[in-house]
Amino acid sequence: MELSPQIEDYLKGIYMLQTRDRQVSTTALAGRLGITAPSVTAMVHKLVELELLVHEPYRGVSLTPKGETLALRIVRAHRLWEAYLVESLGLPWDEAHIEAERLEHVLSDLLAERIDEALGFPTIDPHGHPIPSPTGHVQPVTGVALAELTVGDVGVVVQIRDETPELLRYLGEFGVYPGEVILVLDVAPFNGPMHLRVAGKTQVLGREVANHVVVQPEVAIEGGT
Amino acid sequence: MELSPQIEDYLKGIYMLQTRDRQVSTTALAGRLGITAPSVTAMVHKLVELELLVHEPYRGVSLTPKGETLALRIVRAHRLWEAYLVESLGLPWDEAHIEAERLEHVLSDLLAERIDEALGFPTIDPHGHPIPSPTGHVQPVTGVALAELTVGDVGVVVQIRDETPELLRYLGEFGVYPGEVILVLDVAPFNGPMHLRVAGKTQVLGREVANHVVVQPEVAIEGGT
C-alpha cells in the first residue's frame, strides 16, 4: 500500500500519542501535527474508510492492526535514518532528528535493510527509542524518570523521552546521552533543580528536563550502611 | 524559495533536456515526466509566473538563470545521494539511482554539505556525471562515444550517458565503470557489435549500448609503425 507523506504523518502521530492514552482525541492529534481540528476530522474519516483507524465520534481514534503496522514502518524509517546519520556522518542528534523527519517518508524496504545491516541491526536509536523490526516488533525500553531519583542514587541513561530539537541540543551540552552514568548529588526541594555528576562533571538540571530523561536505576557498587 | 517536489521534477527535467536542445518542447517534457501535455502546459504557465522559465508558445521553454540555479540544486542533490549510497552502503549504481530519485527532494543544504565533505568533495557521481557545486558550477565531462572508436583504439570510460537502471545494471555486469580502460579488439560492420577488452576480460557489446558510454581516447603507450 502506497501512502501519502501526510497520511504517514497522521499514522505516526497517532502511534506516538497512543503510547500515553489508548484513545487519541482529534484535537490532540491536530495539535501534534500543526493542523486544524476540522481538517483532522476529515482525514480521520478517510483513514477509517481505509481501515487504518477506528473512530468513536467525540471520543477519539485508535489504530487498527493494519494501521499500526504501517505506523511502525514509518517509526522504523525515522529511527533508522537518525541512527545512520549520527553513525555515518557524525550529525548531532538534534539535527539528525530534523532530517529524519523528512527522510522517513522516503525509505524503501531495500534501503532500510541496507542501512539496518550497515549499523549492525541496532535495537535503539541515538535517543534510546526502540527501532521496530521489519515485522513490527518493538523492544520496550524500561526505566524511571531521572526526576524520580533521590540523593545518592545512580542510574544509567536509557532514553530521552521528548525529541524536541532544543531539548536534545540542551541535553547534549550536558553530556546526557544513553549509556551515560548519572549520580544524583543533590535534589533541591519544591521541585527545584538536581545536582548531578555526569561524564566526570557536575551539572545542574531542572526538574522539568529531568522528567524527560529515562534512567535504569543501578544498585550502588560500594555498599553503604 | 521552497519548491514542491513536482516543480523540482519539472526544473530538473528541463535542465536535462536542455543539454541537447536550447528549447525544450512541452511534449518532450511531458514524455520525460510521464505527465500529459496539457498538464505540462498548465505547470509551465505557473513556472513562467514564478520567473523560473521562459515560454515561447508552440516553440518550447527554457530555464531562466533563477530556474537553472534551482535545477542545479536538485541535480546536485541527486548526484550527491547517488555517490553517498554507493560509497557508504555499497549499493549497486542502478539501485542508488532509483533511491536518489526520491531522496533528491529531501536534502537540506546542511546535510548536503555533510555528505559532500564525507565523500571528499567529489566532482563526479558514480556514472561519471558532474556534481554541480553549491554555487551551481558544473565541471563539464569531455570525451567521445565508445561506439566511435575503431579497432586498436584504447579509451578510459568517463561517463555513462543514460541512467536507465536496466542499462546501468547491464553495463555493471560487463565491468564497464568510469575509470575502466577499454581496448577495442574488433568492430563488426553494419553497426554490428564491438569486441572489447575490459577489466582483463573479453566482452561483446552492441553498438546501441556503446553509444551511451563516453570514453576519453588514449594514445597507445607502445608506439606502432
Added chain:
DNA sequence: TTCTGTTTTTAGGTTAAACTAAATAATGAA
C-alpha cells in the same frame, strides 16, 4: 437538572496538480 463553556464535527470554500476532450496553431506533403 439546567446552563455554560469547551470539544468535536459539519458545511462550504481554496489551492495544487493532475486528467480528458475539444480547439487551435504549425508543419510538411501533394
Added chain:
DNA sequence: TTCATTATTTAGTTTAACCTAAAAACAGAA
C-alpha cells in the same frame, strides 16, 4: 498553395489536503 497530420494549448473536471465559520455534542458547575 492547400490540406491533412501532428503538436500544442484552452476549457472544464477531479482528487487530495488543507482552511474558516457555524452547528452540534459533551462535561462540569450552579
